[in-house]
Amino acid sequence: MFKRESTDNTPGRRETASQPDHAASQRAAGAAATSAVIGASIEIDGNLRGEEDLIIEGKVNGTVELKNNSVTIGTQGKVTADIHAHTIFVEGRMEGSLVAAERIVIRKSADIKGAITSPRVSLEDGARFNGSIDMDPETEALKKAFGGQTRQTPKPVDSSRSDNSAGKPAAGLSEAMGSKS
């Protein structure tokens, strides 16, 4: 059902070289790992679990759980699923929820409707997205999915920010701004 292939970064190394997007998928999947590939003609309904990187170029409906690995939805991929992975790259169509312990990368060819949860999210302009992006490293969805596995690197602090509202309970921003004309 799956192809297994090297995902080094050398263009043309992948066996499915006839697929026009393979170089992008290889970049996304990262170097020197062995990835499973769901080819463009494959359709899967159900739950996927495993311990290796995965590239999806076909259709997947259900759940994908690769908590220690990366998942790439390639440009031909059409996924309606909840995905939990260490890192997720999206180049194709996705509907559902994406939860990544490390980061989620959305390429400009992506078309996503759903909820994204990860402490780091990057998006190339031109990508279509409708939904929520939860970048709070302390959010419940991350804790529930990964427990203590998520990376808790402090986020950069804006040095121009004033420190007059730390520790306050939830309040309106207008109150925090403290001025009204």
Add this chain to the structure above:
Amino acid sequence: MPQLSTAVEVGAPLLNEIISRLDEERRWVVLDLGPARGATIERLGQLRCRLDIADLPARLPELEKVEDPEQRVSLLGADFPPARGEPADLVLCWTLINYLDQQTLPLLAKSLANRCRPNASIHALVEYQATHMPVRPRPVTIAAGNQISYPQDMARQIQAPRYSPRELGRLMPGLGIERTMLLGNGMQEFLFRV
């Protein structure tokens, strides 16, 4: 012959001020009514933040064909991501208000008031100087140096409504105008309060 499109960058003091007040001690919910933009995600990703992206400009062609007010409300709210028990603290309208008529603006105000936390802030950019504007909203993004950035697309232009603060106060009941500021690019920043 294709039109050249160059990026315009301009300071937006009210937007910069309100984002700089989002402290790291608590979680914030920001509702972005524009299309997803990488720089905006990157900036808000520095905070404990949930960013809801509605991309209402993509709905405008459909909205313009609907006359029934209830259908318009339904369409406006259809692309709001589920609130999941967390009302919005800040709404980024960008230039959307310029593209909504006097019948639709009250509906938008109602939808936003329902979606927001009491005292939430709503930021918008309104054309005040130019008589014409692009046929569709420009994708505005937060840029470096406390600026906003957008492509200057002159390909097709339509008449700008040039809403005044008084008009918007009347057309958006339930939202108070907290502050406004004229920008160097011919736009006016508005900060509404729910």
